[in-house]
Amino acid sequence: MQHLERLESAAEQISGFIYPNEIELHWGLLVVLYPYITGLVAGAFILASLEKVFKVKEVEPTYRLALLTALAFLLVAPLPLLAHLGHPERSFEIFLTPHFKSAMAMFGFVYAWYLMLVLLLEIWFEYRADLVKWGREAGPFKKLLYWLITLGSRDVSPEAVKFDDKAVHTITLIGIPSAFLLHGYVGFIFGSVKANPWWSSVLMPIVFLFSAIVSGISLVLLIYYVTTLVRRKQPDMTCLDKLASFLLYALIVDLSLEVLDFIHRLYESEESIGILSEMIVSKLYISLTIVQILIGTIGPLLILAFSRFSRLPTELKRVAYFIAALLVQVGIFSTRWNVVIGGQLFSKSLRGLTVYKLELGGIEGLFTSIGLLILPFVILYVLVKLLPPWEEDRPEASQGAAASGMTAD
Amino acid sequence: MRIWRIPDQVIRLAVVLVAAVVVLVVVRGRFVPPSFGETGHYRADAVEVATAQPLRYAGWQVCIDCHDHEGELKGRSFHRAVSCEVCHGPAAAHAEDFEAQTPLIPRQRGAxxxxxxxxxxxxxxxxxxxxxxxxxxxxxxxECHDPHDPTPPQVPESCAACHAQIARTKAVSHHVALECEICHDAPVEHREQPRSFLPKKPTQREFCGGCHAEDADSQAEIPRIDLAAHGERYLCWQCHYPHHPES
Amino acid sequence: MAEENDDRQFPRREFLAKVLQLPCSAAVVAVLGPLAVSAEASEDGSEASELYYGMGIQVDRCIGCGKCVEACKAENDVPREPYYFRTWVERYVIHNDGEVSVDSPLGGIRGFPPLEGESEVLRSFFVPKLCNQCDNPPCVQVCPVGATFKTVDGVVLVDSDYCIGCRYCIQACPYGARYLDPRTHTADKCTFCYHRIEQGLLPACVEVCPTGARVFGELGALASPLRRLMRMSPLQVLKPYLNTEPKVFYSKLDGEVR
Structure with a gap:
């Protein structure tokens, strides 16, 4: 029994006193992945909506890419949860008999709402006219595929296209609060656990939200930068500059919120402060102080602030943005780690600390998690092949397409 | 332009959505457990599952149905509140069929x-x-104690039999030489019915003063105190712990 | 205190309090009402039966023998490994310098080793722990599928045929009373020995407690050992500030116990 051996070695490394049932740490790396991935989804979507709702024209080159990124990660988001369940085959019960008092039961609804009614619909309306046109020129297989995706719709009259645009706008309007809901809700899952002083905080959903925006912008920046290089194109520098600015602002808000949370806890100095301080200076020292704060937040903050507002050569600037965005990803991942794992390293008796034993193999292990982090990129690759998000692939003169006269009854 | 015309693509989407909802509702009706929601947001059948769990401990009432002699003996002893299965282990199988299982009979020392x-x-x-x-x-x-009637063969001479922690504390204190009875007036009945006849504690400051007052007739190295000036509103033991007085 | 306890026997949760507890659910119910399986009102069995169970624990009677832990594991087929307990015993030692140390070797199932450094000890005692059978149970609140629930007689149970093993309930329990059964991969915890009490027997831990430190009964019974304890002793519950309204009451509980 490998599981029992791990518990045994964990039991030996306990300091102080923990309740005997707490030796087993229940939410591991997979549950760290879940808020990390949903954060990327929400952040990427909010970035996409900047262009549609707030008319930030500079980020237009990333609009479709951000949507597809959000979709690719959203499709993967439930997988770590599913893999972590004791009975994945019973997971459908969450739709059959959702318990309305449970924050987690809302997962199904929030997820379905966001996936079906926001992201898929927005992408569908955004791409529909293009798909119809691509379908006309594609080979038989792709033709069928596009026909299926468009649900057989063929109307590309100016009115229909105009309606699509309006629909996209409206959905984005609904989508912004929905994206806030999606990730704020994930924060609420942790923030509402009154038994756990590390989690229980009204700020939790808001901190989650802003770190989501940070992670989403930085992810899209990374993907945009890498894909343009791979396609041997010049990255749009005004777009990158704008992304870097937004990333910087979001990072500042995110850091402020976390500092506020930290000061608030220290100042209130509740019963739990002793054990939480002990945890921060011992078990979480590297992942919190070094990785999350220094490498993941302060570092990129300085790099972005310096490179954005200085007269660096363009190439150097791009590299600086790239490094900053990469560091942000590391930082946000450790943020999720520190919340999820940190919240289980101390005993609810507030008298001792335990350890997290990471498995390598097995369904809850490191390799599964790495696989789950690679999977969205595979999905994104397929999506990009199917629904090219690049400017140059858009069919010409989409306004005048009505000439073909293919209006459905 | 007809304002109310529903665009073609919306109709197509609506068909898909309606189909999905219909499928969901049908699936839901098919798969929700029948007893779910009868008494609350749970499967009412789960309560029956919990109720049907087999017994391992029969309970002392069942034991004394057959073992009435032991039950009677124990019922009058210090062990009256100790259930049979504390020492004899879970015996529901034995109660069901006395040949099926022999309960523990702990005869060895230390068992x-x-x-x-x-x-x-x-x-x-x-x-x-x-x-x-x-x-x-x-x-x-x-050999000496009948577990069904564990009254000690001799009534304990020493208070330490039950007050071991106090005895051990006192043993390393300055009061080591004082017998318990010097300070505690313990009725003889306390030894057999400890909770009904409680020992007494000194009620006068002068009692401790017998050794510790400035003019007391006691050994010179014993600490002295002016009873009139020192902590006048309290009895001595209300501040000091006589089983381990501070030096 | 006695009055407060009387209120607990029939959990009439006020509607307002209920709505406040679930700010978002009201909207969801409105939208998805037809999908909801159960009527809201019967959520915690408001039409409670006559029986409503609770337990009293007299801390100053516990001798730390561990018989309760042993009996619980045997009666309920709890995994033997020392990481799974429905009940366990903790030993608290408050030293002269104010430092507090707590231990529970193997959950106390084989008793406790002698205390080191006895002369430095100010006071020391044992505290049995178990599921508090909260009247406002956070574990039930967070269960996404309704696999853990409060019966009409106030006992919180787990439906192991329905539990999906998400372990949110384990996180939500402030008392560390839940574990994931490694054989069924479902959450599990003390049931007050539901199968026993339904037959009029005592829970196994109460049955074997040699000193009567554990007292079990109906909270509403007018004459019972539990009633006497509630009448005669100042009672305390664990972590009262979390408003979980435990139905396990401790007498002579030390402030250091968490």
Missing amino acids: QCPACHEYLSSRPTGFPQIIERLHNPLQPCI
């Missing part, structure tokens, strides 16, 4: 008795405790 009666300083005072290593070594407990 069961020390679990409760070995000295631990965290145990409440007044609970009878021994140090197994020192207490009639090698003899099985049941």
Whole structure:
């Protein structure tokens, strides 16, 4: 029994006193992945909506890419949860008999709402006219595929296209609060656990939200930068500059919120402060102080602030943005780690600390998690092949397409 | 332009959505467990599953149905509140069919008795405790004590039998030479009915003053105190712990 | 205190309090009402039966023998490994310098080793722990599928045929009373020995407690050992500030116990 051996070695490394049932740490790396991935989804979507709702024209080159990124990660988001369940085959019960008092039961609804009614619909309306046109020129297989995706719709009259645009706008309007809901809700899952002083905080959903925006912008920046290089194109520098600015602002808000949370806890100095301080200076020292704060937040903050507002050569600037965005990803991942794992390293008796034993193999292990982090990129690759998000692939003169006269009854 | 015309693509989407909802509702009706929601947001059948769990401990009432002699004996003893299965182990199978299982009969020394009666300083005072290593070594407990009527063969001479933690504390204190009875007036009945006849504590400051007052007739090295000027509103033991007085 | 306890026997949760507890659910119910399986009102069995169970624990009677832990594991087929307990015993030691140390070797199932450094000890005692059978149970609140629930007689149970093993309930329990059964991969915890109490027997831990430190009964019974305890002793519950309204009451509980 490998599981029992791990518990045994964990039991030996306990300091102080923990309740005997707490030796087993229940939410591991997979549950760290879940808020990390949903954060990327929400952040990427909010970035996409900047262009549609707030008319930030500079980020237009990333609009479709951000949507597809959000979709690719959203499709993967439930997988770590599913893999972590004791009975994945019973997971459908969450739709059959959702318990309305449970924050987690809302997962199904929030997820379905966001996936079906926001992201898929927005992408569908955004791409529909293009798909119809691509379908006309594609080979038989792709033709069928596009026909299926468009649900057989063929109307590309100016009115229909105009309606699509309006629909996209409206959905984005609904989508912004929905994206806030999606990730704020994930924060609420942790923030509402009154038994756990590390989690229980009204700020939790808001901190989650802003770190989501940070992670989403930085992810899209990374993907945009890498894909343009791979396609041997010049990255749009005004777009990158704008992304870097937004990333910087979001990072500042995110850091402020976390500092506020930290000061608030220290100042209130509740019963739990002793054990939480002990945890921060011992078990979480590297992942919190070094990785999350220094490498993941302060570092990129300085790099972005310096490179954005200085007269660096363009190439150097791009590299600086790239490094900053990469560091942000590391930082946000450790943020999720520190919340999820940190919240289980101390005993609810507030008298001792335990350890997290990471498995390598097995369904809850490191390799599964790495696989789950690679999977969205595979999905994104397929999506990009199917629904090219690049400017140059858009069919010409989409306004005048009505000439073909293919209006459905 | 007809304002109310529903665009073609919306109709197509609506068809898909309606189909999905219909499928969901049908699937839901098919798969929700029948007893779900009868008494609350759970499967009412789960309560029956919990109720149907088999017994392992029969309960003392069942035991004394057959073992009435032991039940009667024990019922009058210090062990009256100790259920049979504390020492004899779970015996529901034996109660069901007495040949199917023989309950534990702990005859060896150390088999069961020390679990409760070995000295631990965290145990409440007044609970009878021994140090197994020192207490009639090698003899099985049941040689002298009938577990069904564990009144000691001799009434304990020493208070330490039940007040071991106090005795051990006092043993390393300056009061080591004082017998318990010097300060505590203990009725004889306390030894057999400890909770009904409680020992007394000194009620006069002058009692401690007998040794510790400035003019007391006692050994010179004993600390002295001016009773009139020192902590006048309290009895001595309300501040000092006589079983381990500070030096 | 006695009055407060009387209120607990029939959990009439006020509607307002209920709505406040679930700010978002009201909207969801409105939208998805037809999908909801159960009527809201019967959520915690408001039409409670006559029986409503609770337990009293007299801390100053516990001798730390561990018989309760042993009996619980045997009666309920709890995994033997020392990481799974429905009940366990903790030993608290408050030292002269104010430092507090707590231990529970193997959950206390084989008793406790002698205390080191006895002369430095100010006071020491044992505290049995178990599921508090909260009247306002956070574990039930967070269960996404309704696999853990409060019966009409106030006992919180787990439906192991329905539990999906998400372990949110384990996180939500402030008392560390839940574990994931490694054989069924579902959450599990003390049931007050539901199968026993339904037959009029005592829970196994109460049955075997040699000193009567554990007292079990109906909270509403007018004459019972539990009633006497509630009448005669100042009672305390664990972590009262979390408003979980435990139905396990401790007498002579030390402030250091968490």
